[in-house]
Every structure is written in structure tokens, then in C-alpha cells.
Amino acid sequence: MRFTSEQRLDDTIxxxxxxxxxxxxxxxxxxxxxxxxxASAPTPLILLGHPPLGLRKxxxxxxxxxxxxxADGFAAATIELPGSGDRPRxxxxxxxxxxxxxxMEAGEPVGDEIVDALVLPLVEQAVPEWRxxxxxxxxxxxxxxxxxxxxxxISIGTRLAVVEPRVTAAVLFxxxxxxxxxxxxxxxxxxxxxxxxxxDDEGNDRQAALDLFDAFGxxxxxxxxxxxxxxxxxxxxxxxxxxxxxxxxx
Amino acid sequence: MRFTSEQRLDDTIxxxxxxxxxxxxxxxxxxxxxxxxxASAPTPLILLGHPPLGLRKxxxxxxxxxxxxxADGFAAATIELPGSGDRPRxxxxxxxxxxxxxxMEAGEPVGDEIVDALVLPLVEQAVPEWRxxxxxxxxxxxxxxxxxxxxxxISIGTRLAVVEPRVTAAVLFxxxxxxxxxxxxxxxxxxxxxxxxxxDDEGNDRQAALDLFDAFGxxxxxxxxxxxxxxxxxxxxxxxxxxxxxxxxx
Numbered sequence: 307m308r309f310t311s312e313q314r315l316d317d318t319i320x321x322x323x324x325x326x327x328x329x330x331x332x333x334x335x336x337x338x339x340x341x342x343x344x345a346s347a348p349t350p351l352i353l354l355g356h357p358p359l360g361l362r363k364x365x366x367x368x369x370x371x372x373x374x375x376x377a378d379g380f381a382a383a384t385i386e387l388p389g390s391g392d393r394p395r396x397x398x399x400x401x402x403x404x405x406x407x408x409x410m411e412a413g414e415p416v417g418d419e420i421v422d423a424l425v426l427p428l429v430e431q432a433v434p435e436w437r438x439x440x441x442x443x444x445x446x447x448x449x450x451x452x453x454x455x456x457x458x459x460i461s462i463g464t465r466l467a468v469v470e471p472r473v474t475a476a477v478l479f480x481x482x483x484x485x486x487x488x489x490x491x492x493x494x495x496x497x498x499x500x501x502x503x504x505x506d507d508e509g510n511d512r513q514a515a516l517d518l519f520d521a522f523g524x525x526x527x528x529x530x531x532x533x534x535x536x537x538x539x540x541x542x543x544x545x546x547x548x549x550x551x552x553x554x555x556x
Numbered sequence: 557m558r559f560t561s562e563q564r565l566d567d568t569i570x571x572x573x574x575x576x577x578x579x580x581x582x583x584x585x586x587x588x589x590x591x592x593x594x595a596s597a598p599t600p601l602i603l604l605g606h607p608p609l610g611l612r613k614x615x616x617x618x619x620x621x622x623x624x625x626x627a628d629g630f631a632a633a634t635i636e637l638p639g640s641g642d643r644p645r646x647x648x649x650x651x652x653x654x655x656x657x658x659x660m661e662a663g664e665p666v667g668d669e670i671v672d673a674l675v676l677p678l679v680e681q682a683v684p685e686w687r688x689x690x691x692x693x694x695x696x697x698x699x700x701x702x703x704x705x706x707x708x709x710i711s712i713g714t715r716l717a718v719v720e721p722r723v724t725a726a727v728l729f730x731x732x733x734x735x736x737x738x739x740x741x742x743x744x745x746x747x748x749x750x751x752x753x754x755x756d757d758e759g760n761d762r763q764a765a766l767d768l769f770d771a772f773g774x775x776x777x778x779x780x781x782x783x784x785x786x787x788x789x790x791x792x793x794x795x796x797x798x799x800x801x802x803x804x805x806x
Binding site: 526530531540542 | 755763769774775778779780781782783790792794796800803
């Protein structure tokens, strides 16, 4: 991992861009830490998930979430998803996205094979990358555990919650199509969860989101549903999610 | 309305029992107000709903909720439901409750007519009583609007939200059987709602609760579902509900 830029957003927050990996397929990422670099106790870390639209496009929303995380006493970090931003496209996922668009425009039901082709390759590749990022981030001075995961593609968050023991609490956003296999994985999740659902999310299947929430094996799990579409999560819902992470990571 | 007892729970909270009504069917109630009776601005009021198990039995949980309300800067009040505590029984409701128990023990589906007979007479009688209590409470010095309603029988809360313009926000508990007619009423509710659902509530129909949440006409409504049975609402969920009321009544 190497840092490629560094800027102070204000007195309280330091933003550093980094590159993960030494191979041809380098993975860009961003780390936000408290601005005062005093050597106090190591800061817990929140991994900021996001949809596969590219870090540049997602930056305004990510930096807002990062500011909240740092204000709450955490470091926050994110990496580019496979196939997004400047990273090489994933041909199979692009194909599935085209198939999805075609099916939706034709008013046809979206078949399992489209959902699988759209989401599973992303999960397969992204999860090891987020774990590698965790290795690198937790090796930095000033960043320690515990680690929370928040937002983004719910199938990635679910897999990460199952396979990555350093992630001890997760805020999941029920806002994307979910392959059947992920419902099975959900039963293996045991960490505390806070699941956000936008009740009128036009691109989301509400019943599938409720079924997925039901499937999670966690003893402590909360579903919070609010009005509005995909990007309309109200401020107070973000605050509640932040309080959940503070409760479990502090 | 006349006060029948008064005690300080500690330095910060004054508890007064009262009797509402001059008729044979007197209605007992309890009012909690900030302990320092200094004449500052009138305090907003939260009406504490509860299941029809009698105020005496519900007291420990009610006083806990009242302490939270007063700590948050509100007055809190509750009254005995028709047919509960020392009030005259409602024969039709008692009959419906026996029918319900019989149906459940026999593993039979609970018919609409049982649900209607169990809930509708309670709503019919209780809602005017809560409104009369509101008249009396808001006439007291130190208590002003706005008014919130919190908890108890969701069909009572729903009707109150429709017919009582002084109630401007409500926390509803999806924990009881809901007559078909109430789904229609729910569409007329427009005030902000925070609906609590215990996901594994053995005595509750989860799908009906989700359908009722969907039916509410409010532009701002939040569903928060948590794990556990009917009485297992976690502390943080109570805190979130209290923040909702603070947001809307302060």
C-alpha cells in the first residue's frame, strides 16, 4: 500500500488517497483519519461500502459519511470496486447489467441467472480485496480494531461479515439485487447488524430485502425502513446507523 | 379531573395520580411532570399508551418510559383503558378474548370477526377518553402542546392520529391484532410515525404489521424491527423512539 496524495479537509480530518497492490490491477482507495495525528489510542476503523459506480462519482457521499465517522472517533476507508472507476471492466458483469436493463425495460421478471451473473463475480473478487485492504490499513500506526463495515452492495457486506472475523458489526443497505446463494450465506452471519431499507426503492425488491433480513443469523439485528427512494435515506437514519456503529465499535 | 395522590419519585420528577370524569365510570390516570415546578415554558406532552392489562400491572414499565420522557423535557400521562384495572369489564371484549384463546389453542386461524370484536369496542371507547384526558391535561398550568402518543394498542394510536389534531407525532408498537377497518384508517394518518416491530413477537402477525406500516399515509414514517419477543424491545430501540419524539415535539 502506498499513499499517493494527502490533504487536510479541515483541522479535524486528514484525507489520504492510496494504491493497494503491486500488480497491474492496482486498487485505488481513500483513508480518512482524525486530523490531529497525536499518538493516542489506536482508532477503530469503518470500511465504507458503496455501489459499483466508481469512487469519483461516489466521492461526495463517501466524504460525508467519512466526516461523520471521524467525528464519532473512527478512521474510515474505502477502495474502488472491481470493474468500477479506472479499474478494468468485468465483461461478464457488464453483460449481466445489459441483460438486466433489457429485462426491466421489457417489463420481464429478472431471472436468477441475471442476478447471479451481476452480483456473484463482484462479490468473489471484491471480498478478498477488502480483506487485503484491511491487512494494510490495520498495519498503519494509529489504526486498530475493532472494524465495522457500512453500506454498499449488501451481498459484499454479507460475505465479508461471514468470512472476515475482524469485522465485528455492520450497517447493511438493502438496496440491490440479491442472489439466492447469499440468502444461505446470510444464515451464517452472527455479528450485530443494522439494516437500512428504503421502503419505496424503485430498483429494489422489498420482499426480498425483508426475507434477507429474516435470514441473517445474528442475534442482534435491527431493520430500519424509511420512506423514499434509493438515495433518499433521511439524515436521522444515518445518525441512527452511526450510533449503532459507535455502540459496537467504541 | 381531580388529583388523588402526589409523590416525588426523586428531585426531578413529580408523579400525580388523577381521576378523570365525574360519572360512575371514573377513569384513573397518572401524570408525570418535571420535579422543579418553576414556571418556565409550557412542557410538551407525551401520552403513554399501553396494552389492556391494567395500569397497576403496567406501572413498572410505564414509569420507566415516563422517566425517559421527563428527562427529555416532556410531561407524560396515561389513563386506564376501558375494561381494564378496576374499571367495569367489557363483556363483548372478554368474550372475544376467550374465543381468541380457544382458536389459538386449537391451532385454528383467528377470524376477522374475533379480531374485530376484540379490538374495535376498545378503540371506540378509548379514543374519546384519551381526547378528554388531553382536554384536561392541556388545561393544567405548565403543560402545553405539541402532543405525542407512544406505544400501546396500535389500533388506538392509529385512530387517535386520525381524529385528534393535537397529536402531532406518534410512536406505534406493532404488537397486537389489527382489524381490517384499521388498515383503511391508517391511510388517513399523515403525522410522522415511528413504528416498532418485534420481529419474533409470538402473539403478532408480522406480515400484517408490515402491511399496516405500508398502509400509513404519512410522508415521514420509519419502521424499526428488532429481534426478540413481545416484551423484548431493546434499550437502544427505546432510545431511538425517544429521539424521534424529541425531534418532532421539541
